[in-house]
Amino acid sequence: MTGTLPIKISFSLPDGWQAAPPDEVGAPDVAFVALHPASIDGGFTANITVSGKMRNDGATMSQIADESVPRMEQAGAVRIVKKSDVGTPDIPGLTDSPGVVQNLVLSTTLRGEPVELCQSQVYLGMEDVKNPAQRAVIELVLTAKPNQLDHVVGDFQTFLRTVRPADKPPA
Numbered sequence: 001m002t003g004t005l006p007i008k009i010s011f012s013l014p015d016g017w018q019a020a021p022p023d024e025v026g027a028p029d030v031a032f033v034a035l036h037p038a039s040i041d042g043g044f045t046a047n048i049t050v051s052g053k054m055r056n057d058g059a060t061m062s063q064i065a066d067e068s069v070p071r072m073e074q075a076g077a078v079r080i081v082k083k084s085d086v087g088t089p090d091i092p093g094l095t096d097s098p099g100v101v102q103n104l105v106l107s108t109t110l111r112g113e114p115v116e117l118c119q120s121q122v123y124l125g126m127e128d129v130k131n132p133a134q135r136a137v138i139e140l141v142l143t144a145k146p147n148q149l150d151h152v153v154g155d156f157q158t159f160l161r162t163v164r165p166a167d168k169p170p171a
Contacts, residue, residue, distance in 0.1 A: 003022070003028070003029045003030050003031045003051050004031055005031045005050070005051070005052045005136075005138065006052050006053055006054040006136040006137075007052070007126060007136040007138075007165060007166075008165070008166035008167070009050075009138060009163055009164065009165055009166055010162075010163075010164055010165075010166045011050075011159060011162045011163045011164075012159070012162040013034050013048075013159060014155040014158045014159055016036055016037075016038055016155070017034045017035065017036050017048065017155065017159075018034060018035050018036075018037060019032065019033070019034055020033045020034065020035045020047075021033070022049075025047070027047075027049055029051065030049040030050060030051040031050050031051055031052065032048075032049065032050040032051075033047055033048070033049050033050075034047060034048040034049075034159075035047050036148075036151075036152055036155070038151075039144065039148045039151055039152055041145055041147060041148055042110070042113075042115070042145070043110060043111060044110055044115065044117075044145055044148075046142070046143065046144035046145070046148045046149075046151075046152045047142075047143050047144075048140070048141065048142050048143075048156060048159060049139075049140075049141045049143070050138070050139070050140055050141075051138075051139045051141075052136055052137055052138040052139060053136075053137060054134060054135070054136055054137075055125075055134075055135055055136075055137050056133055056134050056135075061085070061099055061100040061123050061124075061125050061137075062083070062085065062100050064100070064123055064125075064137055065083065065100040065102045065121060065123050068102070068104075068121060068139075069104070072104065072106050072119075075106060075108045076106055076107045076108030076109070077106070077107040078104055078105070078106050078107075079104065079105045079107075080102065080103070080104050081103040081104060081105060081118075082101075082102070082103045083100065083101070083102045083103070084100070084101050084102075085099070085100055086099045086100065086101055086122075099122060099123050099124040099125060100121075100122070100123045101120065101121070101122050101123075102120075102121045102122075102123070103118070103119065103120050103121075104118070104119045104121065105117070105118055105119075105146075106118075106119065115145065116145065116146055117143055117144070117145060118143070118144055118145070118146055118149050119141055119142065119143050120141070120142045120153065120156060121139065121140075121141045122139070122140040122141070122160060123137060123138070123139055124137070124138045124140070124163075125137050126138070126165065138163075140159075140160060140163065142156040
């Protein structure tokens with residue numbers, strides 16, 4: 001069953017990306033999937049996924065990002081390449097809320113063949129103004145093979161710049 005988001009967000013896909021039903025592309029727990037058909041390589045298509053959930057714990061955005069590593073390790077070895085906070089004066093965020101960008105490499109198998117996949121994960125936290133103990137955490141992820149990454153990472157950055165709460169107009 002396709003996942004749902006805890007809040008409504010809006011975004012625009014860059015040219016060359018197509019929405020796909022999460023259940024049909026093997027991503028049943030996410031709310032949205034976009035594929036980049038021109039990037040297909042060895043049976044793998046670069047993709048963007050969007051998921052999220054409500055949190056009422058005290059975990060930092062960095063700790064929430066850390067939670068993805070054990071999940072990914074179920075599929076193979078994971079290496080964190082880079083992790084940065086966003087939404088600070090030095091690194092402005094996508095929204096008015098702080099977040100984390102984490103880049104990883106997953107060594108796994110695809111159709112029985114070894115493959116390395118790169119992920120750029122962006123975690124955004126949006127507090128409930130009526131109940132600051134509650135917050136929505138949105139996870140936006142680009143997954144690509146290393147040789148696809150240069151062709152799609154700019155599109156992912158363009159996509160990220162369009163993400164906002166559904167009731168907030170573009171800047």
